[in-house]
Amino acid sequence: MGAAHRGGVRDLRLPGRAAQHGRVPAGAAHDLEPALGRRRIGPGGNRDGARPADGAGRRRHALRIHQTAAERNEMGRSLADRTVRAAGWAAVGVALLGAVLPLLFSVSYAFTRNDGAFTLDxxxxxxxxxxxxxxxxxxxxxxxxxxxxxxxxxxxxxxxxxxxxxxxxxxxxxxxxxxxxxxxxxxxxxxxxxxxxxxxxxxxxxxxxxxxxxxxxxxxxxxxxxxxxxxxxxxxxxxxxxxxxxxxxxxxxxxxxxxxxxxxxxxxxxxxxxxxxxxxxxxxxxxxxxxxxxxxxxxxxxxxxxxxxxxxxxxxxxxxxxxxxxxxxxxxxxxxxxxxxxxxxxxxxxxRPPVGIRSEAAPAPSPTATREEALV
Missing domain, CATH: 1.10.3720.10 (MetI-like)
Structure with missing residues (x-):
């Protein structure tokens, strides 16, 4: 049993080494992956190595990948926008604070006494x-x-x-x-x-x-x-x-x-x-x-x-x-x-339209007058 086990191990290892040196077909190397517990990635992007059943499946898989990338890009852009907006509001707040504080201290000095009471002296x-x-x-x-x-x-x-x-x-x-x-x-x-x-x-x-x-x-x-x-x-x-x-x-x-x-x-x-x-x-x-x-x-x-x-x-x-x-x-x-x-x-x-000099609109010519002018 030990010999069989060692032989099995040798059988498992030998194709891998041979595949690396090119002495066995390339497909033999894939037979080792299930035994080693690895999951192959197929051409369609599936983890189990199976190809999508048809063209619709491949399109759905590509659409999911595209949607995931788009969501990641949108999250990055929204985070950058929030950062820029927060920085802008912080700058506005600092500017307002620098403009309002001197006025507040001036109001306090001009209209309050030393004890804090309001005055118009x-x-x-x-x-x-x-x-x-x-x-x-x-x-x-x-x-x-x-x-x-x-x-x-x-x-x-x-x-x-x-x-x-x-x-x-x-x-x-x-x-x-x-x-x-x-x-x-x-x-x-x-x-x-x-x-x-x-x-x-x-x-x-x-x-x-x-x-x-x-x-x-x-x-x-x-x-x-x-x-x-x-x-x-x-x-x-x-x-x-x-x-x-x-x-x-x-x-x-x-x-x-x-x-x-x-x-x-x-x-x-x-x-x-x-x-x-x-x-x-x-x-x-x-x-x-x-x-x-x-x-x-x-x-x-x-x-x-x-x-x-x-x-x-x-x-x-x-x-x-x-x-x-x-x-x-x-x-x-x-x-x-x-x-x-x-x-x-x-x-x-x-x-409303601009105020201006208005002219009276000329009346529309009647069909009878049009026919008479055409005859003349």
Whole structure:
């Protein structure tokens, strides 16, 4: 029995060795695998080595393999998407925390006492400086209105001309309006100061000195209005340009001229009502910038609201912080109102056709009249 066992072992091993050396048919090596406890993988991918019964079985097997690979790829993509989304929300949270924490500490300092009780002493102390504060507010209001009017009165007609009659000028206008994003505000203010100094050096009574003094008028600061208009150009240009691209301006002007309307009437009754969303956004942005800008106004020695807050902070620091918070809240409120109003205006504009010059539709010719015209 032991000999038989040893012979059986030799019989089991010998074909394997012979198959490795090529002295037996290749199929003999497969006979060892069941005895060794191995499971063969057949051509169709089955573990038992059996081939699929027909072509449909092979197709089902390939489909299962493809579905498994697709599920693994989908799981990998979903995991990557969740990771990217979580990283994005984390970055937004850190940015919001950095913006909100200083405001919270400022509110706590301006409207609470040392014992934690709520107080309005900071605002009540501002009543002693009511006259100078009122003048700063009036100057800021004049600058704000002048900036909005000058920006819309110059940029909107230029863009309409570019879109309707001179489309080749658009790259030049876009490049010019991008300059305030490249040049720092303090460099712009330094250039304005150098220009005013040059005008004053020409001597009293010269036209250069007269222009310099007129631009620095404290009651109606034309120079600040022009400077704020330049600072608003990059954002206002993109808002108005995007709105004008959605309108068939050439069709509007051609239809208006064919119906007897002039260019001004077309602008007032068709183009401007169709641009409510970009016009409102540009206006609110100009208002927010005019209320909160400090660098140029302080460099040119103009008493706007931010400059007044800075100058009087040494006398009443708590009151200046409270007024700064109110100014910041007003600016954010204007920007939120601009976004909401622009969105509503855009939805209303998509819901109804543009307002324009309507012509009465000609009545459809009757069949009798058509036959008579054909006979004639």
């Amino acid at each position: 900071g605002l009540s102390a501002l009543t002693e400086l009511e006259s100078s504060l009122g003048r700063a507010l009036s100057v800021t209001a004049v600058i704000t209105v002048g900036t909005v009017v000058l920006m819309l009165g110059t940029l909107l007609p230029i863009l309409i001309v570019v879109h309707v009659w001179r489309p080749g000028w658009r790259p030049v206008i876009e490049t010019i309006t991008t300059i305030p994003l490249v040049v720092p505000t303090i460099a712009l203010a330094a250039g304005i100061v150098a220009m005013l100094r040059w005008g004053a050096q020409q001597g009293r009574g010269s036209w250069q000195s007269s222009i310099s003094q007129a631009l620095q008028n404290t009651d109606f600061p034309i120079l600040l209005i022009g400077t704020y208009t330049v600072l608003c150009l990059p954002f206002a240009f993109r808002a108005l340009d995007s709105g004008l691209r959605t309108l068939p301006l050439k069709s509007f002007f051609e239809a208006s001229q064919s119906l007897g309307g002039n260019t001004f009437r077309t602008l007032v009754r068709i183009v401007i009502p169709s641009l409510k969303q970009p016009v409102m956004y540009s206006s609110f942005f100009a208002i927010a910038l005019s209320i909160g800008e400090f660098t140029v106004a302080a460099t040119l020695n103009q008493q706007t609201l931010p400059v007044w807050i800075f100058v009087n902070s040494s006398q009443d620091f708590r009151g200046s912080i409270a007024l700064s918070l109110m100014s910041t809240a007003l600016t954010w409120l204007l920007l939120i109102l601009a976004t909401v109003a622009a969105g509503r205006a855009g939805r209303a504009g998509r819901a």
